[in-house]
Amino acid sequence: MTRTLLTNAIIIDGSGGKKFKGSILVTDAKIDKVIREGEGLPSHDVLTDLRGLVLAPGFIDVHSHADNAPFLSDADTSKILQGVTTEVIGNCGFSLAPRSSGSAEVFEKYSLRIFPELDWRWETFGEFLSAADSAGYVTNIAPLIGHHSLRIAVMAMENRAPRAEEIKLMLRFMDEALDAGVFGMSTGLIYPPGVFAQHEEISALVRNLPDNAIYTTHMRGEGVQLFQSIAEALRVGEETGRRVQISHLKAAGRPNWGRMNEALEKIEAARSRGVIVTQDIYPYTAGSTMLTACLPPWFQEGGNDRVIERLKDKKALKDLSEEIQQSTGDWENMIVGAGWNGIVVSSTGSHNYESESLEAIGKRLGIAPLDALVKVLLAEELRASMIVHQMSEEDVVTALQNPYTMIGSDGLPPGTGGRPHPRTYGTFPRILARYSRELGVFGLEEAARRMTSLPASTFGLTDRGVIAVGKQADLVCFDPEKIQDLATFDDPVQTPQGIPWVMVNGSVTVQDGIFQGSKFGQRLTRKVT
Structure with a gap:
């Protein structure tokens, strides 16, 4: 049995209640005590001083x-x-x-x-x-x-x-x-x-x-x-x-x-x-999903092989062009919602076309945006996702x-x-x-x-979901003044700042903002009633 005392924290317990200064004792994987400032601290094996940062449920x-x-x-x-x-x-x-x-x-x-x-x-x-x-x-x-x-x-x-x-x-x-x-x-x-x-x-x-x-x-x-x-x-x-x-x-x-x-x-x-x-x-x-979501429902019947057949069929493509332009309202037409310039290829199987809008791909290749959509889907055998600005x-x-x-x-x-x-x-x-x-x-x-x-x-x-005695010790520590997302659409693979410490099921998983390499997560199961 390991007892970890987390001290000098600003505790936000997840309930929506007012934050307070205090400490938490974690015994193995559970929260054992919640101690408000001024109350005596319990015995412990490991001491972690959170130095006035916020401690919240994971x-x-x-x-x-x-x-x-x-x-x-x-x-x-x-x-x-x-x-x-x-x-x-x-x-x-x-x-x-x-x-x-x-x-x-x-x-x-x-x-x-x-x-x-x-x-x-x-x-x-x-x-x-x-x-x-x-x-x-x-x-x-x-x-x-x-x-x-x-x-x-x-x-x-x-x-x-x-x-x-x-x-x-x-x-x-x-x-x-x-x-x-x-x-x-x-x-x-x-x-x-x-x-x-x-x-x-x-x-x-x-x-x-x-x-x-x-x-x-x-x-x-x-x-x-x-x-x-x-x-x-x-x-x-x-x-x-x-x-x-x-x-x-x-x-x-x-x-x-x-x-x-x-x-x-x-x-x-x-x-x-x-x-x-x-x-x-x-x-x-902006949202993000598979590029085939630009196609109407009838075009997608039968699975990948049938979709690829239609992408090569002149009549099917003519019907597709007319349906996209008409915007009948009986399906989610993302091209109408975002415009060709608002649909940006985010990943493909070959990693070609990434970070280009369908409009930009069309201009670069000297073809219409719809033809650019068809070209990407065929070249990638439908393995393509997009970002949709709408x-x-x-x-x-x-x-x-x-x-x-x-x-x-x-x-x-x-x-x-x-x-x-x-x-x-x-x-x-x-x-x-x-x-x-x-x-x-x-x-x-x-x-x-x-x-x-x-x-x-x-x-x-x-x-x-809350900091309370008996709950699992899933906890996050952050600096409310420094926490910041750094990921952007131009440079999305960026980890945030201001989150130095994370605990999963009573085990420290992130220390000084760095993943410690061990998997402490669990598969949760619905409670049978």
């Missing part, structure tokens, strides 16, 4: 895509160096299991649009978790089961409603994941095959979740379809009685700027009716002002290289530096609550 990233992190040859430190000690993975419908033999090739090819190559050693969700457990975790992970993965396992990339027996098979795969301890299910209704799913399918799956599980959704649309998409998400929550988390809430595309208040009012009205709904955002005015700072601030908004990085899977979105390396210090210290959107105590106790209570992480 931050919780509610929207991570680092499902593959355990399998990387080098430890993914992008989150731990921000003070993140827990990540919710399996978001936007993407989880790395289940994987059925009948559609394994479709699943593996599709995963390459966003994940690096993997050594597929599993089929069931439990087997995936066992493989990840063996590799170890830098941070704790709380997994979700992805709707895309369920659907591909049963229906591949077919654009139709599932038959009754196919719903039953999806439910069986879901039950296996729930038995393995997942915290809920996610959808990504903007992407295939989720975009092919209708309300009845989603509702049937969500209804199968236990009462203490959560439904998280990357909604069907965040631009022209924003309000009907919010209504769709709320309807699922209202009909099933399950908790709903709206992922990375935004009002995308210039015509929708300034409508965040209206979106929040719709959500608040549902909350007043008894729907349990919350939301998260990332503190940037939100307003005013809407980001408005969303942050809402007390039910928590923080998720939405960082894409690590290991693909390129020039990723800076949110992967800067989200959490940016909240404290820009939005708390500089803009005064909220005080430190409230900023910490959004990143600790609020997500912990929302996702059912019952033993974390």
